[in-house]
Structure formats: structure tokens, C-alpha cells
Amino acid sequence: MTKETVFEQLKEIFSAVKPKADLSGITMESNLLTDVGVDSLSLLLMTLSIESKFNVRIASDARFDSVSDVVDYIYERVPKQSE
Numbered sequence: 001m002t003k004e005t006v007f008e009q010l011k012e013i014f015s016a017v018k019p020k021a022d023l024s025g026i027t028m029e030s031n032l033l034t035d036v037g038v039d040s041l042s043l044l045l046m047t048l049s050i051e052s053k054f055n056v057r058i059a060s061d062a063r064f065d066s067v068s069d070v071v072d073y074i075y076e077r078v079p080k081q082s083e
Contacts, residue, residue: 001080006054006078010050010067010074011026016049017046018038028068028071030067032067032069032070050070054074054077055078055079056077056078
């Protein structure tokens with residue numbers, strides 16, 4: 001799995017968690033709070049969705065400011081498959 005794949009799947013999660021938000025301009029540099037509109041409830045839903053979709057555990061002390069923070073966190077923890 002590539003970081004781009006993680007990013008595309010993460011955008012799907014954002015869309016499911018924030019269905020009314022315009023997320024068409026989301027990039028890796030987007031800020032979760034100001035650009036994606038993540039609040040405490042959507043953060044919880046996003047966390048649960050990420051853990052389920054990627055089969056990773058997000059530590060309770062994990063801190064994310066940007067989309068790339070989340071992508072990197074997931075990418076580092078997803079089991080790598082040999083090609």
C-alpha cells in the first residue's frame with residue numbers, strides 16, 4: 001500500500017464522516033481543523049473508521065494537525081505486503 005492509496009482511502013473516510021463538507025480541495029497539506037472541519041465528534045468517528053478500514057490502532061495520545069500526519073501514521077503501521 002502506498003501513501004497515495006492511504007490518502008485516497010482517507011478522503012473516503014472524511015467524506016463519510018463529514019458528508020456535507022466540500023472536501024474537493026483536500027490535499028496532504030490540508031489542516032484537519034480548518035480545512036477538513038474535524039471536530040471532536042468527527043475525530044472520534046474518523047478514528048474508529050481508520051482503525052476498522054486499515055486494521056491499525058490509533059494511540060490515545062496521537063496528535064494530528066494535517067492530513068499528511070494521519071497518512072504517515074497509518075502508512076507506518078499498516079502491515080507491508082511483499083510484492
